Amino acid sequence: MSSEIDSSTLLSRASQLIDLARKAGADAADAVVVRSRSQSVSVRLGKVEGTESSESDDFSLRVFIGKRVASVSANPGFDLQALAERAVAMAKVSPEDPFACLADEASLSRSYPDLQLLDTTEVSSEMLREAALVAEAAALAVKGVTNSSGAGASAGMGGLVLVTSHGFEGSYMASRFGHSVSVIAGEGTGMERDYDFDSRLYYAELDDPSEIGRRAGERVIKRVNPRQVPTGKDVTVIFDPRVARGFVGHIAGAINGAAVARKSSFLRDKMGQQVLKSGLSITDDPLIVRGPSSRPFDGEGVSGERLVMIEDGVLKHWFLSTSTARELGLETNGRGVRGGTAVSPSSTNLALEPGDISPEDLIRSVGNGFYVTELIGHGVNMITGEYSRGATGFWIENGELTFPVSEVTIASNLKEMFMRLTPANDIDRKFGVAAPTFAIEGMTLAGQ
Template identity: 45%
Template sequence: MAQTPETLTHALLDAAAKAGADSADAIAMDGTSLSIDVRGGALEQAERAEGTDIGLRVFVGQRSAVVSASDTKAETISAMAERAVAMAREAPEDPWAGLAAPAQLARDWDAAALEMADPAPEPAPAALEDDARAAEAAALAVEGIAQVQSASAGYSAQRVHLSASNGFSGGYARTSRGRSCVAIAGEGLGMERDHDGDSRVFQSDLRSAEEIGRTAAQRALGRLNPSRPRTGAYPVIFDERVAASLIGHLVAAASGGAVARGASWLRDAMGEQVLPEGLSLIEDPHRARAPASRPFDAEGLPTRRRAVVENGVLKGFTLDLANARKLGMEPTGNAARGPSSGPSPRAWNLELTQGTQSRDALAAEMGTGLIVTSMIGSTINPNTGDYSRGAAGLWVENGEITGPVSGVTLAGNLRDMLLGMTPANDARPWLSRIVPSLRIEGLTLAGT
């Protein structure tokens, strides 16, 4: 009988019980991935990977341990279970550890409705190579492009199954196909590069390779001959390409793990205003064809649509079972894990309320300031929300873009920044984080 992720998880649970575990859960995943890179019109690299990974978490009282392997032979599974139980017996007790109660488990889900896996056949390597060649050729066809650093295409397919001794058993499949291009403009020390790419669950939804190559080229050209702005306090627009990183800091601070450790600037902010009135941040793990959709989490709990922030007010932390127990709250179905680790909280698909104006309209209103299109480095104080990042982008004078800038450091406090933001209307609806361009008032810019 052929092994599947489902049969592997049940074999792991049987072995854990024989080894003396009081309870256990197991995860198994198998899949394939294929990636193609071209340079100068020639194939540079082709890589295919296939594999299966299994993970087992066992409990002995309030003590637990996790082991993993990529070997699925019966003797390996038996040895894993014996080792996990031996490790658990030596581990410190954790009063918050344990599986979900049967009444908490997901039931009657419809994974097919989420369209997490494309039924189309796996693309041939030649088709992916054609994608990469087309993206490179389109970039090189744009006047002023010196070279293409990389042009790539890839595909992956994966099956995941989770089983636990509390009676849960469930799995699903997931696919992804992507195209990307990095173009270089200019010469010598004046070279600048930029990129574009697209990744989708369904291959038919992908933007064309030619569009991706041209966009990468145009972005690279737009970065040539940058200047450094004057140091001072200015309004800043985080372009849609990077705006999700700003919301990502809010999501990280609302993680139950950070809150439970006391290492979050939102730890005492439940019920308080954290975004402007009228803005909400909604998590929807049931959005069709979205990269982070799933019918249940890594502890077998049902996922559901919920408001992280509603009308500007913080409504919920992102919680797995253990952190929910620590905080005296209900879990939110946000546990994530891999074969070699236990569960931890992670947010799924997120969407921020969009505004009514374009990014350029927001820029016209701000007068003089910066549009950030790329960022480097990060210094974020998780306890206070103090923020400092390097940035590059476009300078705006009197509401008009005057040229590229680089070598800028942005500084502020996330609590103040998020309360003073204005969203545009340009978010891409297929991403896992749907976040438009965001204008922030009064950031400190360190330039010349």
């Protein structure tokens, strides 16, 4: 394990690559190694269906000549000098990019905290197999469950090694463990599927696989014999936390600086204005100890800090990398992420901060409405904010969840939805995007 975690050799090779790029004619350069180690086991109906194991250290070199930039990638074992020379040759004939650059030297992280992101627990394939089998067996043991779509368990780690020509050198690794199961209830055309899972940085913190299986089984039997409901134009819709997290992802996309620069966000002209209901806040914090999406520095060597992206409903920040910030006339806030050879802004530990009401009381306050547990399709237009998704869940009647509902569509505009959102207090911060149960008033529901 220690040899897999040690990044000293990769740091050395990355530094050599930078030196060779400079000698070949680059004005500036950075080299990054994206590290990945993973193993997983999948089972179905008590038998192993697949076992996978992989590891990689993928190098990328980015070079700058004036306002020209080029990037190349390679696997370990490549010829350092040949790669450096090829990158420089590509940069010389590339079109100028007025915004591409390294992060300003003054913004680079010179020291960064230990965020305790790596659990070195050795997890064998036999342990993964046993966990997957236990999860599936527990789900199948729930009365009414008729079949299994499979269960899985995984363990792995990933990280980043980064060296720049203007003085940054750093690396980190983070672990990730997971259990999941998906099962079926009902027969023939009346079959319904549901699932449950858990994912953690530390193996010992994972939910017991039997508990995950039981939850999946209990969820799916509640979905059997769904009905449609009448079309309504002023329906209160409550989002279960599993779908609430995806909805918060739409907010993150709308305040991403890259989308703002491309003019592809419906919030692009809303900085400093109210975009959520008063009292609501969206936070983003890359420095949470053992946080699911924490990182001591970003893909450019900049340490971010906790930001209240939307405070008391008012938009305060975009997610920014260096080039995106330049394009918008701003400064990076340490949200640059490596994607292949490119750097783009993204969130870290993002959260819609909770309210004061329990989810049970929130449901009771609705009276009659729709509780959504799953969304289908991709009917979200981030330029206009138009929102239309297929949905399944449960009808709320007299403040109680009653019968299952399927084959309906919920629709509105994200601008209006943001202003009508009421969060409960049940946030679970074990996910990189965290959100409580929440209600949105005034949506259109297309049913019968």
